[in-house]
Amino acid sequence: MDVMTPLLYKTTEAAMRLGCGKTTLYQLIMSGELESVTVGRARRIPAAALEAYVERLRRAAAEELDAAA
Template sequence: MPQPALSLARLSEALGLPEQSLLALVANCDAAADPTRVALTVEEAARRLGVGRTTMYGLVSSGEVSSVMIGRLRRIPAQALSDYIADRAGATVALVA
């Protein structure tokens, strides 16, 4: 026999969370990136860097962040984000010194 659907109010009460907090958690559940992925979509890479999608596309098209084509899909190696940050950190340190 199927279980009746659990309402948001009952679920939030059972978890001890306000309904709004529970909704925010559910809305952001796809934002939790899989740390084992070696190639990211442009949107995933933008989220990891904390920039917008348009900015990320600009970084890719300018060559500041490397990317690869896999079939018809553009992917950004996760290591490319680390390299970009390291390059930027080096440039910042060089300007300060």
């Protein structure tokens, strides 16, 4: 990771990175599917949490393909 890549994203930034809306992002956080942290009064999403979430989605999709084959 280079020094210009943020370690923590604002919710709007995280939603944009995932390609979803803020409502969906908050649902992911509240369901425990996406890790978030609190910094002061602000909610932030670690970059690693976004990557882990996408990796879980990819694994699940691959498992579905394997099961269908």
